[in-house]
Every structure is written in C-alpha cells, then in structure tokens.
Amino acid sequence: MTLYAICLANRSAALYHLREYHYCVKDIDEALEHHYPKELKYKLYKRKARLLSHMKQHVDARDAYRQALKWLDWAKMEREKRIEHQTEIQKWLKMYETGKVVKNWDVPEGYIEPAPLIPNLTGGSNERFPSLSKKVDVKYDNNQGRYAVAAEDIEVGDVIATEKPFASVLLREEYGNHCQKCFKVTKAPIPCKKCSSVLFCSVECRQESSFHSIECPILDLLTGSGMSINCFLAFRLVTQYPLSFFLDFKDQLTEEDPKDTTNNKQVYDPSDFLRLYHLVCHSQSRTPEDFFHRCIMIVFMVKALKKTKYFETKGSAS
Template structure:
C-alpha cells in the first residue's frame, strides 16, 4: 500500500461500529465535555496504526514527458543522501534540454552539482551547462564556465568547444526566453489597490464588521461600493494542499510543478524551487513522514461538534487522539528548540495530552466549518468545448477576515487566488449598510434549491433563507435549466430522478406539476435526444465530425420539441455541434450556435458573469479562425467581443485578469 492511498477513515469507522455494537455509545453520549469524551476514548486500548514504506527507484532512458515523470518519481523515493539523487537530477536536466526547457535544465544542473554529481560524469554535465547558458542568451556566463572548465571537458569535444568560442566572440544573437516569469506577473497582479494601505491581511476600508443576534458577526458596506471593487486581499492563517495534488503542486505556494524538488526524508511532498523548499521546511519538519496520516484524519470529518450526533463526536475524538499521538510521539512540535536533535522528546503526561486533544478537536471543528477552498483554473484542451475552463479545488485554507461573511446562494462577491492569497471583488453595486455575502459552495446558478438546502444543512447545520431560496420566481427560473414544455398546458415541468435516488428509466411515469401526467412520448423523445447526443460525442472523439454533425443535428431537433428554450441540455448539443462546424471550417454556422449558447448562459448566470466571459472567449476564437476575407466582414464583431470580454473579467478579477486566467486576446 502506498502512502498516497493511506486513509485512517476505515479505522475510525470500525471503532465507531464497535462502540455502537457494545452499547458504549450511550456512555459516551452522556459525557458533558470534550475533555471527558477524550478521556473515555483514551481509557480504551491505544490506537495503533501501521505504516508501509514504498520505495521504488525509477531510472529509465528518457522519453520526453514520460521520462520527466519517472525521474521525478525516482527522486521522490530515493533514500536521503543516496548517490542516485544527483544522477537523477542530471538525467532530468538532459530531458529538459532536449525539450528546450532551458531554465528548468539549468536549475537541475545546479541541483546535481550541489548534490555531488559523480566526478567521472562532470564533463558531460558542464558541457550541457555551457550550452544551456548559451541558449538562454547568457553568453558571458557561458564563456566564463567554458574557460574555467576547459581542462575538465573531454578531448572529443574540442571541435565543439572551438565552435562555442567563435560563436561567443561574434556575439551571435539567439532567440531569448522571456524573462518576465509567472511569479513576476503574479506579483504585479497582487499589487491590488484597496481603500486602506496595503498589507498581507487586509479588508477594504469601505467595509465594517457588525454583530447582532440574527446575523452574528458579519460584514456590511460602510459606503456605496461599485461593482468590480477590491474588498479583500488576505493570506491564509493556515493552509494545506489536498492529498490528491501532493504530486502535482508545490506544498508551499501551491503552484503547478514544472521542475520539482522532493523532500529528502519522505515521499509525500514536492517543492517548486529552492525558495519554497526553504520556507516550507520550517513547518514540514513537524509533519514529515506522517503527512498522509494527518490529512487522512481531517479531510473525512463533518463539522459542528456540539451539533453532531454522538457517533460523529466519537470520531472527532479519535481523530484528535491520532493527531496528538503523531505530534507528541513522532515530532518535535512541542519542543521546537530541540528540533535539530535526533531523539524524540519523552511522552507527555495524560493531562497535557488531553489538553492537546481538546485543542485539536476545537481546531478541527473550525477547519471543517470555516475552511475555504483554494482553486486554480484549468483550461480545456480545446477552445470550443462546453466548459472552456473549470475551477479545481487544490487546497484548503483558513481566512479569518473572509470567514466573517455570511452565506448567500447568490453572493455579492467573487473569489480569485494569487497562489494562496485570497483576492475578493464585488460583482454587483452594493449600497451602504448592505451585508456582504459569500457563497459557501451551493450556488443558485449551479444547483437547484432542494440540493442546496440539503448540502448546507449537512455541513453547516442551517437552513438558508437568502433570496434565491425564498423567491418563487427564481425557483421557476431554476426549473428551466432542465425544463420541458407540457404540450397540454404549456407550463414548465421537469424530468427528475425518482424519490429513492435511482435514475428514471423508460418505464418511469412522469407528470406535469400543473395539469397531471405527461404523454409517454415526451419521455421517449427525451431518451432519443440523449442517445443521439452521446453517439455524436463518440463520433467526435473518433475523429468523424461529419458523422457527428448528423447525430447532433437530430438530437437538437428532437430536443427542441420537448425542452424549453434555456434548457442546459440543448446548450450541450449546440456546443458539440459548433465544434463539428469549426473542425469542418463552417465558421459562420458555428458562430450562430455559439451566439445562442451565450444568450442561454447569460439567462442562467447573468450577462456579466465569468461564465459568459469564457463563452465569449470561445466565440472570439472562432471569429479569429476565419479566413481574412471573412474576418474583415466580422471586424466590428471581433472588436465588440474583445471589449465585452475585457469589461466582464475586469469587473470580476481586476485589471490583471489576463495573468490570473492566462487568457490573452
């Protein structure tokens, strides 16, 4: 079993099952404090866990991306101070060089040298360093290394060395890489202008914290705030990368890994560079080798200890005990002054241990109830896909200031991230004394009311009473997303799953909410349209756009007979069909379909929503695919689309939105 698959949850579930089966759950329930409940858990046999170590050195001949992955995997599992580590860095640098990743190549060369690269192979490594510096346009540095290492280089390379000298003397102008790195762009993007002077933890001066019996602590506007205004820029009090992203993102800054450095002592953590390695190691030293245990304990728990059922409270206590055991018996967390010593401090007394457990129960409750998802935008492989970009949750963090905002299924703000820094803008005009609302996950434009209410009740233990959950007009609008038109009364109804949660089948009886049972023909047409759409997508995947066009055109025609105009399924079909048209060069036909898609998305999400913005980017791409004669006729359309994209994304993400979204128009 690898560490990445390790989970404590089955252990917690099994112990909880034993507690119920032995009728000891009643004893646990009657205890009136967290401390007493922890002592109850500790009175039983100590919780034990087994850790299996998986070491697998991958060292193969380079095959581009596959080789990079294997060399990185080898670095991850190599024992500390193993002589293979510098060789792996050296070999990975060679793959980077062949793929023109010269910056990454140079970094890996320096790492290999720092880790004592074998002397018999040094000439090859320094030759690669000289060539890499030369390719980067750093001719002077290349020349200096060449002069200092001339004797080291093998005689078989004399001709190449001579050519290098000639090229350097003539100062050959090479194509230079762009020195404006992503981090520089993000630094510029992060230089956001707020109402107060800037610092790392900041709330706009246009906001104020209020407290009352109904809303609790919350945030209101202290003046009129126009849409697009920056409201928060806040670094997390604490944050952690989700386990499924350990191998792909930096443990410190959460950046996507390009040329990672693994932890020397465990197989869980990667860093994007030396700076993050230095910063992150200060905290990682406490969790090193046990991170998979710590994360598996926390991420499966529910929130609100005092409102949780006894079985869940019992799991909270067990989780806290496991965490406390790791911290006190396996780390120097309680004695950082002795962090450099090899010996683990002596076991703490029971009273101190229970106190630590109590604090952990409290913080776990805070984490699950107040944690904020850190997301990154991921682009689709094609610019004419229904969802051109999607947000992936990569980490969880605590933002104390932002956590003061109450929930609404129709929030007045939007979040974006510069690494782990949370940046919040208003997405609507806010009047003085209006409350500022965030969305805790269930959004009125993405989920229907019943689904949202269930999710909020399960995790946060409250019933939402925002406008989206109480306005019947919005409920009717929600129905149109999956709505069908009743042929008898013309009202909007829905085809939904059965009450037991199982999908409906061709034998399902469906009915109109207004006038009663719908004709079976409606359900038959529904299945026909879905099957045609699936066949069309399959044809697209198989590289048969003309065949896909036939299936999708039929699916659209059948769907139009039963669905309301703004039904999301029709948009899926239109989007797929537009892709068929683009592949076949039928750009005008594609634009007509995408124009309908934009209007449907605007109906659901709003005319200035980011969803409309991404759809407009797709529309602009198709405009720019056209030949010069066609594009000339659409020049006004192109400029208008660019203007609209600029306005939407500036409102939602600020003037540096291109750096954040990685969209350049």
C-alpha cells in the same frame, strides 16, 4: 545520490528541448550538487553556459564555460573529440573576454514563469481591516455577531479581500502534481529527500518547508487515517512552528482576547497568532457527538506528533 543526479541531468536535456530554460538551469544546479559523475560534468556546464548566455546572464555564462573547460580534463573521450570541445569553449570564452557577445542565439527565447501576484484591493485598504477593501465595512450586533457590509457600491470584478493565510494545506489528491509549499503546478518536480509522498516545485520551496520535516515520517499514517482537510489544517498550524513558538504564548492563551476588534478601533492583524486563536468557534451550537469526534482527533494527532521529534526540541520560532 549519483542516480538522482543523472536523472536530473537527463531531465535538464528534455527541458532544454521543451524551451523550459529556467527549470533546466535549476535541474543542472541540483544535479551538480548531488555528485554528478565528474567525467560528465563538462556537458552540464556547457549546457548551462548556453542557457545563461541566452538568458543574458553573461557573467554567469562565462563562469560556466570556465567550469566546462576545467572538467573537460576528466572526460572520457578520444583526443580529437576533446580538442573539438576545447576549441568551442575557448571560442566562447574569447568572445566574453573581448566583449564580443553574440546576441542572435539560435535557441528561441526562454520563458520564466512569473510568481503569481496578489491583486490590489479596489479602492485601497480598510483602515481597521487591511485585508479588506475600503468598499467593505465590518459591523457588530448581539444578534448577528460580526458581519461585513458594503460601505459603497461594489462593481463586478472589484477585489474586496486579499489575505495571506496563517496556515494552508494541499488537498491530498493534488500531491502528485502541485508543490507542497507554494501549491504551484510543478513542471519539474523536486522530491523530498526522505519520502516519495510529496514533491516541490524547487529546491527553495523544499528548504522553506520546515513543516514537512515533522510530517514526513508520519504522513502515511495521517493520510491513511482518513482525517479531514480541516484536521490537516489544524495539524499544519502546529507543525509549521517549533514548540517554543507556542510555549511563548502559553500564559496568554487562557486570557480574554486582548485585541478584540469587535467594539474598538484596533487594527486587525491576520498574522497575529492570538487573533487566530481567539476566532469565534460556535461551541454553543455544536452537538455532543461533534465534540466527541473532535476530542478523538485531537488525541490521535497528539499521539502522531509524539512519533516525531517535534517535542524533543524547543528551537527558536524564527
């Protein structure tokens, strides 16, 4: 994958000039992982060392300079130019070894985009429904079912609910500029190793997207079918877990909800699959046409899933 590595290295240079130093280092590491030409490696390690030094990661910067000096022997250049690079690198190494680290770097301060924070619930968490604020209470009656009410005055700007989704999917029109895993806008996208349909904001997000290894070979089929975002969400509920995860719940799926929080004091756990499975589906209000459409989509999604390796393994749910 030398061409891929060269593209990443070239992009790292652009990111350097754009002062996107965090993404620049990520691109350098990815390029080095994918067989970047050995005669050019010294350039990447020098760039990485300068960035790490500026980001005050001095130990890593020193190690990068050492690697640059090592790979300089493979560089194809005139002797005078090689000596010039060697002298510069050795100067920096001497500064690190003697503790004389330069603090006033010529490059402006780099910016590392922080991870988005989940806001704190105003007034603290509800005891039975931790995803809700104490300012909200949940009640139930036979006519209205379960519903939420204000337990106290709610001011403009109060945060009354935050919850990590059990499953989530990216809108198809955002595939070209948002990460498939965390949904962040991608400044330096990382591709899937097997398809060109999706992208990720980092190698870490790509590694954590186990669902895409299942969806990858059939993604064009799924998107081409015109299936709704709700169908994609249902499909993701399956692909984000191995078959063994659902087999473990097989006997419990035919039982009544053992953790119904409607009329008892049990704490609602949104990460519990059985809580999701037993959500009210209002089947009594659906039309025959709606049921028929859903049955057709279920058959289609199962057929599509059979075209993958999903049913070939019963790997651990972890």
